[in-house]
Amino acid sequence: MKIPFTKMQGAGNDFVVLDETRNHWNLSAAQYRWLADRHFGVGADQILTVRPAPAALADSVDFEYVIHNADGGEVEQCGNGARCFARYVFDKQLTNKHAIRVSTRAGIIAPQLQSDGRVTVNMGQPRWAHEQVPFTPEGLKHDVLGQVQRWWLPLPAEAGSDGAWVVAVSMGNPHAVQVVDSAAQAPVGQMGPWIEHHASFPQRVNAGFMEVQSRTSIALRVYERGAGETLACGTGACAAVVSGIAMGLLDSRVNVHTRGGVLTIEWAGAQAPVMMTGPAQTVFEGFIEIPETL
Ligand SMILES: N[C@@H](CCC[C@H](N)C(=O)O)C(=O)O
Numbered sequence: 001m002k003i004p005f006t007k008m009q010g011a012g013n014d015f016v017v018l019d020e021t022r023n024h025w026n027l028s029a030a031q032y033r034w035l036a037d038r039h040f041g042v043g044a045d046q047i048l049t050v051r052p053a054p055a056a057l058a059d060s061v062d063f064e065y066v067i068h069n070a071d072g073g074e075v076e077q078c079g080n081g082a083r084c085f086a087r088y089v090f091d092k093q094l095t096n097k098h099a100i101r102v103s104t105r106a107g108i109i110a111p112q113l114q115s116d117g118r119v120t121v122n123m124g125q126p127r128w129a130h131e132q133v134p135f136t137p138e139g140l141k142h143d144v145l146g147q148v149q150r151w152w153l154p155l156p157a158e159a160g161s162d163g164a165w166v167v168a169v170s171m172g173n174p175h176a177v178q179v180v181d182s183a184a185q186a187p188v189g190q191m192g193p194w195i196e197h198h199a200s201f202p203q204r205v206n207a208g209f210m211e212v213q214s215r216t217s218i219a220l221r222v223y224e225r226g227a228g229e230t231l232a233c234g235t236g237a238c239a240a241v242v243s244g245i246a247m248g249l250l251d252s253r254v255n256v257h258t259r260g261g262v263l264t265i266e267w268a269g270a271q272a273p274v275m276m277t278g279p280a281q282t283v284f285e286g287f288i289e290i291p292e293t294l
Pocket of ligand 1: 013045046069075076077078079080081173174206224225226227230232233234235236
C-alpha cells in the first residue's frame with residue numbers, strides 16, 4: 001500500500017502527518033513504528049493523523065486528531081503536533097478556518113493560525129489530580145513548594161542520581177517536571193528512561209528538566225514517553241510552565257527555550273486554560289510504500 005504523507009516540524013519536534021479524511025489506512029502499531037523509524041521509514045518523533053470530526057461531536061469540532069508516538073503507541077495529546085495539525089488542514093484546504101476546534105483522546109483543543117505564521121493553541125486546563133495524570137505516589141515522600149506538591153522519586157544507581165523531586169501534572173498526557181540548575185548539563189538521556197518507566201506512573205510519563213532563567217524565561221529538555229529526548233515538547237513546555245507558576249517561580253507569560261526553538265506559554269492560573277504559541281512548518285511531502293508485514 002502506497003500512501004501520501006507530509007513531514008512537518010514544530011520547534012524541531014518532527015512529525016509524519018497522514019490524511020485520513022477520505023481513506024482510512026488502518027495502520028498497525030508496527031507500521032506506525034516503521035514510519036517513524038529514521039533509518040527504514042520517513043523518520044519522526046510522532047505520527048499525526050487527521051480524521052473527520054467524530055459523529056457525536058460533528059456540531060462542535062472540525063476534526064479528530066490522532067497521535068502515535070515513535071514506538072507505535074497511541075497517546076492522548078501532543079502540543080507541537082497540534083500547531084502542525086492546524087497548519088496542515090489549512091494549507092491542504094481541508095478547512096478555510098484560521099481557528100479550529102479539534103477532538104483528541106484528551107478532550108477538545110483549539111488551535112489558531114496567527115498572522116506572523118505561528119500558531120496559538122488553547123491546550124485546556126492543567127490537571128493536577130493524581131488519578132488524572134495518572135500518578136500513584138503511595139510510599140513516596142513529598143514537600144510543598146508554593147501551591148504545589150513535589151514528590152521524591154527514588155531512582156536506581158544506573159539513573160545517575162538516587163532520585164529526583166518532581167511535580168506530576170497532566171496536560172492531557174502525563175508529565176513529571178523537575179527543576180535543574182542547568183538544562184544543558186542535565187542527565188536527560190540517563191535519568192529520562194528511569195523516570196518514564198517509574199512504577200508510580202502506571203501509564204509511563206514524559207520527564208521534563210526545567211532550568212529557571214528568570215521569572216519569564218526557562219530552558220527545557222524533555223525525555224518523551226515513547227520517543228526519547230526530542231528537540232522540543234509542547235505539552236512538556238505547558239507542564240513545566242504551569243508547575244513553575246504553581247511553585248511561585250514564574251510569571252504568567254514565559255518563553256520556553258528548547259533545543260529546537262522558542263515556545264511562549266501563558267497561564268493565568270486556577271481554571272484558566274494554558275495557551276501555547278510557536279512555529280509549525282512543512283518540511284517535505286511524498287508517497288511511501290508501507291510494508292504489509294513487519
Ligand atoms: N511531542 C509532544 C508530546 C507527544 C506525546 C508524548 N510523547 C506522550 O507520550 O505523552 C508535544 O509536543 O506535546
